[in-house]
Amino acid sequence: MEEIIANVENGIKNLPIRAAENIRMETARILQRAALPKNLTRKESRALRELRQDDSIVILAADKGNATVVMESTD
Structure with a gap:
């Protein structure tokens, strides 16, 4: 995040x-909402890769909540 902020400041100098302040506020809003990447174990990463290669299933983000849905492609 620090690198992003430094690059934005460099770009708006x-x-x-007023325009620079608007960009700062928007950048701060976006960074506050950004989700940090989750750290997966090697076993979890391998399982996820294998699931993504399976054409008989679809992996989607749930409509509500912080969940993942795995379902058959035909559904």
């Missing part, structure tokens, strides 16, 4: 103050 020549903009008018």
Whole structure:
């Protein structure tokens, strides 16, 4: 995140103050909502790779909550 903020600051240094402040606020909002990547074990990563290669199933994010849905492609 620090690198992103530094790059944004570098990119907006020549903009008018109001435009630069709007970009800072939007950048902060986006970074606050960003989800950190989850650390998976090797076993979990291998299992996920194998599931993704299986054409008979579909892996989707659930409509609500922080969940994953695995279902048959025909459904």
